[in-house]
Amino acid sequence: MSMQPRYTRVMTPSGVRDFLPREAARKRAVEAALKTTFERWGYEEVITPTVEFLESLAQSNGPDMAEKAYRLFDREGHTLALRYDVTTPIARIVATRLKDEPRPVRLHYVANVFRHEELRAGRQREFWQAGVELVGAPGPAADAEIIALAATALEAAGLREFRLDIGQVGYFNGIIAGVELERDVRRALRRALLQRDYVALPQVVAETGLPESKQRLLNELPRLQGRGEAIERALSLADNDGSRAAAENLAAVYRALEAYGVQDRVWVDFGMIKDLDYYTGMVLEGYSPDVGFPVCTGGRYDQLIAKFGVDCPATGFVIGVERIMQALEGQSAPGEDGRPAPAWLVASDAAGRTQAIEAAARLRADGLRVVADVMERSLDEALEYARARGIENVAFFTAGSRRTFHGPGLQEREGGPC
Amino acid sequence: MLTVALPKGRLLGDLVPLFRRAGLDVSGIAAADRRLVINGGPVRFLICRASDVPTFVEYGAADVGVAGKDVLWETEHDVAELLDLKLGRCEMVVAVPKRSGIQRVTQLGFNSRVATKYPRVAARYFREQGIQVDVIPLHGNIELAPLVGLADAVVDITETGRTLRENDLVPIASVGVSTARLIANRVRCKLQYEPIAALTAALRQGLERGLESHD
Numbered sequence: 233m234s235m236q237p238r239y240t241r242v243m244t245p246s247g248v249r250d251f252l253p254r255e256a257a258r259k260r261a262v263e264a265a266l267k268t269t270f271e272r273w274g275y276e277e278v279i280t281p282t283v284e285f286l287e288s289l290a291q292s293n294g295p296d297m298a299e300k301a302y303r304l305f306d307r308e309g310h311t312l313a314l315r316y317d318v319t320t321p322i323a324r325i326v327a328t329r330l331k332d333e334p335r336p337v338r339l340h341y342v343a344n345v346f347r348h349e350e351l352r353a354g355r356q357r358e359f360w361q362a363g364v365e366l367v368g369a370p371g372p373a374a375d376a377e378i379i380a381l382a383a384t385a386l387e388a389a390g391l392r393e394f395r396l397d398i399g400q401v402g403y404f405n406g407i408i409a410g411v412e413l414e415r416d417v418r419r420a421l422r423r424a425l426l427q428r429d430y431v432a433l434p435q436v437v438a439e440t441g442l443p444e445s446k447q448r449l450l451n452e453l454p455r456l457q458g459r460g461e462a463i464e465r466a467l468s469l470a471d472n473d474g475s476r477a478a479a480e481n482l483a484a485v486y487r488a489l490e491a492y493g494v495q496d497r498v499w500v501d502f503g504m505i506k507d508l509d510y511y512t513g514m515v516l517e518g519y520s521p522d523v524g525f526p527v528c529t530g531g532r533y534d535q536l537i538a539k540f541g542v543d544c545p546a547t548g549f550v551i552g553v554e555r556i557m558q559a560l561e562g563q564s565a566p567g568e569d570g571r572p573a574p575a576w577l578v579a580s581d582a583a584g585r586t587q588a589i590e591a592a593a594r595l596r597a598d599g600l601r602v603v604a605d606v607m608e609r610s611l612d613e614a615l616e617y618a619r620a621r622g623i624e625n626v627a628f629f630t631a632g633s634r635r636t637f638h639g640p641g642l643q644e645r646e647g648g649p650c
Numbered sequence: 651m652l653t654v655a656l657p658k659g660r661l662l663g664d665l666v667p668l669f670r671r672a673g674l675d676v677s678g679i680a681a682a683d684r685r686l687v688i689n690g691g692p693v694r695f696l697i698c699r700a701s702d703v704p705t706f707v708e709y710g711a712a713d714v715g716v717a718g719k720d721v722l723w724e725t726e727h728d729v730a731e732l733l734d735l736k737l738g739r740c741e742m743v744v745a746v747p748k749r750s751g752i753q754r755v756t757q758l759g760f761n762s763r764v765a766t767k768y769p770r771v772a773a774r775y776f777r778e779q780g781i782q783v784d785v786i787p788l789h790g791n792i793e794l795a796p797l798v799g800l801a802d803a804v805v806d807i808t809e810t811g812r813t814l815r816e817n818d819l820v821p822i823a824s825v826g827v828s829t830a831r832l833i834a835n836r837v838r839c840k841l842q843y844e845p846i847a848a849l850t851a852a853l854r855q856g857l858e859r860g861l862e863s864h865d
Contacts, residue, residue, distance in 0.1 A: 352708075397840055428730030428839065431831055457843065501840070519837045524710030526837065 247349065247357025255557075257572075259360070262389050262556050263342050266362040269385040270340035273377075275364045278339050280321035286311040291539040292320040292510050300347045314346035318361060319548065320536070326367045327540030335368025335544075342553070356554065363530070363550030367537070370545040372481055375514040375532055376488035382528055382549045383494040386518060389556050392563055394520045394527065396497050397457075399504035400482040401511050401531075403466060406474025407449055413440060421450070425505040430454050445471055457501040460486055466502050478513075485514055510536050516549055522562025527555040572601070573622040579605035579614035584629030591627060591634075611635070615642055652693050652845050655707055655715030657700035661738045661830060665716060668735065672849075672856030693849075704729055704833060713838040714846060719828035720807050724768045730839045732850045733832040736857060740807040740828050742771065743821035745814050747796045755779055755823045758803060765795035766805040775805065775825050793817035 244250065251259055267277070283304070290297055293316055302314040315321070318341045326337055342362045349355040364381060366374050379396060386394050404425065408418065417440055424433040437450045449469055456466055463483045470476040482500065489495050506515045511531045518528030530549025537544040576595055580588035592604045603623070605614055611628045618626045619642060626637040637644050656662055662679070669676045678688035679695055688695040696712055703715040704727035715729075718738055722731070744764075746752045755776075762783050766772040769787040776783045786801055793813060795801035805825060808814055814821060832853060839846050 395841060427728070428732075428834075428836060431731045431734045455847075499840070499843075519841050521837075521841055524708065524835055524837055 245357075247351050247355075249356065249358075258557055258560070259553060262553055262560070263360070263362060265388045265390065266385050266551060266553075267340070267342060269381070269388045270362075270364050273338070273364075273381050273384075275338040275340035275366075275381075278322060278325060278341055280315065280318060280325070280341070280343065282315050283312050284315070284321060286313040288324055289313050289316050289320050292323065292533070292536045293317065294509055300349065302346045302348060315343060316347060317345055317550075318343050318363060319365060319533070319550070322365050322367075323537045323546070324540050326365075326544065326546075327537050327542040331542055336374065337367040338364065339367070340364045360553035361550045362553055363548060365546055365548035367546040368544055369547070370534070372484035372514075373488055374545075375485045375547050376492065378530065378547050378549055379485070379489060379498065379514075379516060380492035380494050382516060382518060382530070382551070383492075383497045385551065386528065386556070389551075390560050391520055391527070391556065393522075394497070394518055394559070395499050396494075396516060396518045396528070397499045397501045397504055398482065398485070399501050399515045400478040400513060401506065401515055402478030402481070402513060403470070403475045403502045404453065404505060406470070406472045406476070406478055407446055408440075408442075409472065409474050411440075411442060411446075422505060425453060425503060428454070428503075449475075453503040456503055457499065459500065460495075462500040462502065481513060506531060514547065518549075518551070520555075520559035520562070523555050523559045525552075525555060527552055527559055573624075574601040574603045575623070576600060576602040576625045576627065577605065577614060577618045577621075577623045578602060578627050578629070579609050579611070580629035581610075581631075582608075583631035584634075587634070588627070588629040591629065618642060652714060652842065652849060653696060653712045654693055654849075655696045655698055655703045655712035657703050657716060657718075658697050659700055661700065661716070661718070662697070664737045665735075665830070668737065668853065668856050668860060670856075671859045672852040674852070692845075701725070707833050707835050710835045710838060712835070713842055714832060714834040714849065716830050717833050718830055719826070720768065720771070722831065722833070723771045723826065723828070726770070727833075728836060729833040730836050731831050731833055732839070732846070733853055735830040735832055735853065738828070738830040740809045741821075742768070742805065742807050742825040742828060743814075744775075744803055744805055744823040744825065745808075745819040745821045746803045748818045748820050750802070752803075753822055755781060758783065762802040763800070764803045764805055765792050765801035767792060768805055771825060772805040793819060
């Protein structure tokens with residue numbers, strides 16, 4: 233006998249949710265806008281499995297994944313995991329099944345991913361991602377396309393106020409490259425920048441024992457941001473070839489953005505350190521004032537695909553679908569109520585049934601949303617149901633006759649299209 | 651306009667002069683008794699429970715806030731930490747009853763019970779020391795727990811050590827020193843970079859002025 237508490241029958245587990253019709257319609261509208269934009273830029277859709285081998289998914293995802301992946305076992309004893317991101321499966325695909333495709337390859341996806349997150353501050357355990365990967369193009373023009381596409385897609389989804397912050401991980405890496413740092417110190421340094429713990433940063437920097445000039449530069453990173461002039465500043469402050477090359481690369485990306493007309497959406501931040509170890513160049517995060525977390529994240533990851541056997545540069549981004557929905561709620565865009573009610577209710581008595589069903593078919597063929605009564609409702613009952621559902625056209629068929637009702641008050645009118 | 655979440659209680663009394671020295675209009679806070687939202691020129695203040703400040707900031711209900719490092723250790727919120735305000739200084743310690751004779755944490759027995767308002771900090775600290783303990787979360791009057799046999803040790807914050815002494819507890823280890831920090835929402839500290847940077851700089855100056863006036 234089941235001793236399960238009742239809530240396991242009537243509720244869903246923490247971190248997953250239902251989308252009722254109104255929310256589902258809003259979600260699909262966001263996804264459709266993103267998808268249409270991706271397709272217009274030549275990014276083709278791929279659909280990857282919900283379940284894959286853990287070993288494959290673990291190639292790009294750091295130690296976090298060990299704790300957060302939903303795991304299961306197949307009948308042969310392999311460890312499997314639910315889809316954790318889509319970039320990694322795409323890396324696998326382009327290194328294997330699409331390995332002979334002419335480069336660059338442009339792919340997009342819209343998919344749900346699963347992570348056992350601590351439930352706080354806007355995190356869910358199943359959430360939806362829409363993203364693109366531009367594979368096989370190494371230069372700043374490719375990174376500029378990715379940034380411009382992110383801006384275009386966010387606009388297409390209806391976001392009015394947003395900003396894209398771009399950085400270059402090579403700038404930070406250049407400062408500490410070739411310097412012997414204890415693993416703990418290096419980790420603490422990355423952590424302080426990643427978490428934006430600017431109280432700890434100067435203390436950690438002091439512990440590195442690096443030369444004075446490098447310490448100053450590390451402490452300056454949080455302030456090394458602004459419009460294009462921040463890149464100039466970064467260039468003049470760079471004390472090594474790696475940082476200089478990174479700043480020059482970002483300058484080229486930024487210049488290329490001008491032609492797309494999205495420069496005013498872009499902010500440069502050399503203090504932006506991403507949490508994934510795999511970023512190798514330009515990095516990207518998108519923010520909306522109404523959402524306390526990034527709505528978009530991405531960048532260049534030239535090392536990942538090699539883990540699947542083919543050395544190949546790549547860049548891309550991912551947008552959090554629910555976060556866009558939240559941002560749109562914040563700016564309360566008018567006319568985006570979602571869930572349009574059906575246009576027509578068609579009902580009848582027993583004798584008028586065939587005519588009613590045929591009329592419904594004609595209206596549907598014209599592209600209208602039509603519900604046909606299946607409850608044998610009387611005229612009054614049909615009108616009452618239509619009012620409750622917000623349906624503004626009702627047709628009621630009896631043997632050889634038809635009455636139609638229109639408008640919010642469902643006034644009877646002679647004739648009509650039905 | 652920036653929204654600033656401030657902790658009510660004793661720390662607020664220290665923050666008001668600091669914010670005044672930083673050039674902010676804090677007259678509303680000084681005058682307010684029960685109001686929780688106070689306008690101060692270009693800034694709006696929210697007065698909330700100290701341990702809730704990071705939550706308001708993490709979710710973006712406030713752009714910036716002031717929270718004790720002890721609270722940040724415990725709650726591990728994803729917020730930016732901009733400035734050490736050097737106020738509300740206290741030490742988080744492991745303390746035991748004097749009569750126990752214990753002098754080091756390693757002398758605590760296997761599965762000793764540790765009472766604390768900071769269960770995560772305590773669990774992390776003992777894990778790092780390689781000591782297995784049972785953490786007992788309490789909401790207040792932690793010192794009571796060892797007196798009545800509920801716990802063998804406590805992890806708590808102390809300013810002067812007086813409350814510990816009065817309850818015959820002696821500190822045997824320091825977990826860390828906590829001060830008040832200026833924190834910011836991680837998106838707002840980017841989108842509102844200029845006003846938040848200006849506030850940070852003003853508070854830094856306010857701190858320096860405060861130090862001079864003590865000389």
